[in-house]
Amino acid sequence: MCTTFHRTGQALPALRDVSFSVSQGEVLGLVGESGSGKSVTLRSIIGLARRYGNVTGQVRWQGRDLVGMPDRALRQIQGREIAMIFQEPMTSLNPLLTVGLQLEETLHAHTDLSKVARRDRAIEMLNLVGIPSAKQRLKDYPHQFSGGMRQRVMIAIALAATPKLLLADEPTTALDVTIQAQILDLILQLAQDMDMGVVLVTHDLGVVAQTCDNVAVMYAGRIVEQGPVRGVLKHPRHPYTVGLMRSVPENLPPRTSLYSVPGVPPSLDALPRGCAFAPRCAACVASCEQDRPPLSLITEGRQVACFNPVTNEQGNAA
Template sequence: MGNLVEIRDLSVAFDGVPVLHGVNLQVAPGEALGLVGESGCGKSVTWLAALGLLPSKATVTGSVTLGQAELVDAPRPSLENIRGGRIAMIFQDPSSALNPVIRVGRQMMEALKLHRDLRGDAARKEALRLMDLVGIPDAKNRFNLYPHEFSGGQCQRIMIAMALAGEPDLLIADEPTTALDATIQAQILDLLARLRAEMQMATVFISHDLGAVAQVCERVCVMYAGRIVEQGPVEQLFSCPRHPYTRGLFDAIPRLDGPRAPLTPIPGTVPDPRNLPAGCAFAPRCSHARDFCHNDRPDLLPQQDGRALACAYPLPEARQHKAAPEQVTS
């Protein structure tokens, strides 16, 4: 079976400033893919570009295919049929994504009308079913409430229900637990994992939370400065990260087990996209960098162990990281 979505050589520039540089990735049917990295690395921009949701000042080149359909520069009517129908996106702040002056039931019915042409009693019945599916208590009596009458976690559940209204093949969750406390985060992650299994729906989980990615994803791509620098199966990559940047992300995670120790932050800052280094973008912050790294940019190449790396001097394959996926704490 082929890939559901293929992104090939996707690049984005804002007012002539490149922020995404030739991204290549694939999502298989039913797969759970994690996309991780520091803020500003290009995680969200990748999928906003794929869906044609960037502002007019953005220039997008490359190819994004959903089955046989090309999405880059596709006509607006074609994209509107795909967005919310074939591909749905959950945004990180439900309070700004939901209309505050429209009752949640009506907002859900609008989504059902748009994507499945359901109206009246049929739309109401399906909206209540979706609210029950995502765990909204007493959905019948809360159908006509406004967004401010729900908690943050419940608003996020409403957003997930609306995303499911079009019965999508791919659900993109963009930092869906950022504004939630730890208990509610765990509930939302469990919900996403359950829905994916029940609906056989592919999921892309965009996050800086490595623990959350370990919990819900099968494969992970690590991004830095608009490029993918490492990708592979979650268990393999988490137990033995080979790119120095990936290793740095793990070393910066606070741990609850073992003796207390200071965190090991990654030195320096993410480079300004208007003034990227000539070679590897991570070289100025990398303790393993050599002269080659400062002058030549490595390509993302497949490795013998099945992952892909963009590093001229990767960490040794046998070197095991101190935290396996189930041990990572957020």
């Protein structure tokens, strides 16, 4: 899958040859720095990126290609079969409508339930996500909920039509640590109960280690490494993944300088000719600057896009 934006006649490649699969009941983590293409990937999957960009390639969903699907047919899948939780619930929820009405709108669009049944289902969903006095709170507006409760409402709306795939775009952004843990536990528990696949976008590698089955590391619109979460995080093979792991502070003495990956990610209008990470990579070789390394299988279940991948010993040392 590729996604391109256009600015004054210039094509800006936001995603290039992104490819992964998610099985029923699997949790896949998407990690990388801001601007690496994680959110655009989710929007491209569900068809939202086509409103302001050009999505090419294929997005295979239960034998159908979502990329070439007409908008009307795609809307039957959005929310019903594939749902999405956005980063900031206060801007995703309509401040002029009660949460009950917004829940019932989703059910009206994606189910055949009667009006009474939709209300009962809305109450059931609010109870399911842990909102007390659910029946009374149907009449409340988004601003009457705390940040954590608004995120729970977003989860209830996303899961109301019992989708088979959930796209979670940093669902714990701007929440305190305790609420973050509650929201993540809730998503994982509901995913298990509903046998639902999840694609989780996050910056927190600790969250990935605790919640995900597989992980894909993104940089400059490409997946540079992917595989089982334990193998990728314990033995990273791409220099960028090694840098991300080194950036996580662990058992450091006081006043120790924190590590950060040198340099900054490239702009979409100034991508390097070869490997996008080459200008920041200490392991860069001549071929890195001239050619783009393909995402290749290096061992069972592990793929890396690098001409000079890190050995297991080097990865352990990092």
